[in-house]
Amino acid sequence: xxxxxxxxxxxxxxGEVVVTFFEVPIPGSVVGxxxxxxGLIVVGKVPxxxxxxxxxxxxxxxxxxxxxGVGLMTHFGVLSEYWGQLLIAxxxxxxxxxxxxxxxxxxxxxxxxxEGER
Amino acid sequence: MWQHFQTFPVLWLVVTLxxxxxxxxxxxxxxxxxxxHPVLVSLSLIIVVLKVTETxxxxxxxxxxxxHLLLGPAVVALxxxxxxxxxxxxxxxxxxxxxxxxGAVIASASAIAIGAWFGLSDQILLTLAPKSVTxxxxxxxxxxxxxxxxxxxxxxxxxxxMGCLIAPLIYKVLRIKDxxxxxxxxxxxxxxxxxxxxxxxxxxxxxxxxxxxGMTGAFTAFMLPLLIPIIGL
Numbered sequence: 001x002x003x004x005x006x007x008x009x010x011x012x013x014x015g016e017v018v019v020t021f022f023e024v025p026i027p028g029s030v031v032g033x034x035x036x037x038x039g040l041i042v043v044g045k046v047p048x049x050x051x052x053x054x055x056x057x058x059x060x061x062x063x064x065x066x067x068x069g070v071g072l073m074t075h076f077g078v079l080s081e082y083w084g085q086l087l088i089a090x091x092x093x094x095x096x097x098x099x100x101x102x103x104x105x106x107x108x109x110x111x112x113x114x115e116g117e118r
Numbered sequence: 119m120w121q122h123f124q125t126f127p128v129l130w131l132v133v134t135l136x137x138x139x140x141x142x143x144x145x146x147x148x149x150x151x152x153x154x155h156p157v158l159v160s161l162s163l164i165i166v167v168l169k170v171t172e173t174x175x176x177x178x179x180x181x182x183x184x185x186h187l188l189l190g191p192a193v194v195a196l197x198x199x200x201x202x203x204x205x206x207x208x209x210x211x212x213x214x215x216x217x218x219x220x221g222a223v224i225a226s227a228s229a230i231a232i233g234a235w236f237g238l239s240d241q242i243l244l245t246l247a248p249k250s251v252t253x254x255x256x257x258x259x260x261x262x263x264x265x266x267x268x269x270x271x272x273x274x275x276x277x278x279x280m281g282c283l284i285a286p287l288i289y290k291v292l293r294i295k296d297x298x299x300x301x302x303x304x305x306x307x308x309x310x311x312x313x314x315x316x317x318x319x320x321x322x323x324x325x326x327x328x329x330x331x332g333m334t335g336a337f338t339a340f341m342l343p344l345l346i347p348i349i350g351l
Contacts, residue, residue, distance in 0.1 A: 005191065008191040008194045008195055009190075009191055009194075011194045011197075012190045012191055012193075012194050015194075024343060025262040025263050025342075025343040026262065026339050026340055026343060027193070027255065027258030027259060027261070027262055027339055028190070028258075029189070029190040029191075029193035029194055029254070029255075029258055030193060030255055030258065030335070030336055030339040030340075032190075032193070032194040033193055033194045033195075033196050033197045033200075033336060034197070034336060036194055036195075036197035036198075037197040037200055037201055040197060040198070040201040041201070041204070046198055046201060046202070050198065051198060053191075053195070054195035054197075054198040055195075055198070057188065057191060057192040057195045058192060058195055058196070058198075058199070061192055061254065061310070062138075062155075062156050062157050062310075063134075063135075063138050063160075063185065064185055064186070064188050064189050064192055064254070065157050065189070065253045065254065065257075065271060066134055066137075066138060066157060066160045066161055066164065066182075066185065067134065067178075067179060067182030067183065067185050067186040068186055068189070068253075068257050068267060068268055068271045069157055069158075069160070069161035069253075069268065069271045069272060069275070070161050070164045070165055070168070070175065070178060070182065070268075071175055071179075071267065071268025071269075071271070072161060072165065072268050072269065072271070072272040073165045073168060073169070073175055074175050074268060075266060075268060075269045075272075078242065078266075078269065079269075082236075082238060082242065085233070085236040085238060086233075086238075086242075086246070086273065087276070088232065088236075089229050089232040089233045089236065089238075089246060090229065090246075090249055090273060090276055090277050090280060091280050091284075092228070092232055093224075093225060093228040093229040093232060093246075093249070093250075094225070094249075094250065094277055094280050094281050094284055094307050094308070095284050095288075096224060096228050097221055097224045097225040097228065097250060097306065097307045098221075098281065098284055098285060098288050098303050098304075098306070098307040098308075099288055099291075099292070100220060100221070100224055101217050101220060101221040101224075101302070101303050101306050101307065102288050102289070102292050102294055102299065102303045103292055104216055104217060104220055105213055105216075105217050105299045105302060105303065106292060106294055106296075106299060108212070108213040108216060108217075
């Protein structure tokens with residue numbers, strides 16, 4: 001468990017160092033996630049402790065989002081002014097995105113995806 | 119007395135956990151509808167508590183930051199479910215990549231384009247850009263590219279709820295029956311909330327939803343820093 005947590009934090013730390021060093025605007029945690037994925041592919045399995053820590057963290061992920069979400073209270077000015085535009089932008093954009101992706105996947109690979117079902 | 123008490127960080131940790139448990143209970147009672155998502159309900163209730171007690175957000179974050187800190191390692195942990203689905207990714211590499219890349223680009227570019235058409239400020243446009251990405255990654259992206267991280271978290275949640283509403287209509291119009299396609303579309307367009315909704319169609323849909331969410335999140339984090347200078351923000 002502790003080793004698992006250490007692995008997660010180390011990957012994040014290396015990720016943070018990498019993005020700082022190369023001065024790229026990519027989150028260090030996302031780079032850490034790719035590093036861990038590469039590490040897992042190299043090792044060929046998920047160590048027990050890492051699985052415990054990861055699944056523990058991911059099972060409470062919604063809770064982890066709450067403090068950042070509460071920060072919405074500092075944006076009430078923007079929200080009260082633009083809530084209509086923001087809602088329309090979100091709705092139309094999500095509609096277009098899902099429509100195009102669904103259409104593309106249907107065209108590309110109906111049989112292939114069915115093969116992929118476990 | 120209260121002025122002193124409200125500076126206890128543990129108070130806000132306790133409030134956050136209690137409210138979250140309450141919100142989860144409300145959501146379960148309401149049949150798990152995305153419109154009463156535990157995160158949406160929690161942050162609304164906590165904002166009410168803070169407004170009523172005249173507490174500043176920074177004071178709340180003295181406690182909240184200990185929970186927020188765990189978001190980083192949680193993003194790293196997303197590698198584990200991705201690794202678990204690696205065999206599927208390899209087998210379906212082309213359709214999954216096309217779906218993920220086109221979805222990520224269209225989601226960000228269309229949100230920015232519509233926002234710009236409405237004349238929203240650059241900082242709000244940068245906040246809109248990661249709206250289809252899972253919140254932990256969206257918050258990190260907004261922090262990096264110069265948007266408002268908290269506003270991004272809120273927009274992501276609203277997008278998730280909308281995606282769950284839109285998806286069944288699209289399946290009907292395009293006559294999509296394949297569970298894996300249904301799950302992947304939900305994961306690309308509506309991140310974790312879409313994935314949770316995809317599990318209602320079955321395990322396969324849920325697995326593809328999680329896969330889509332992870333791939334889209336990681337891809338968007340790398341794509342946006344390249345896309346933003348191209349559109350001139």
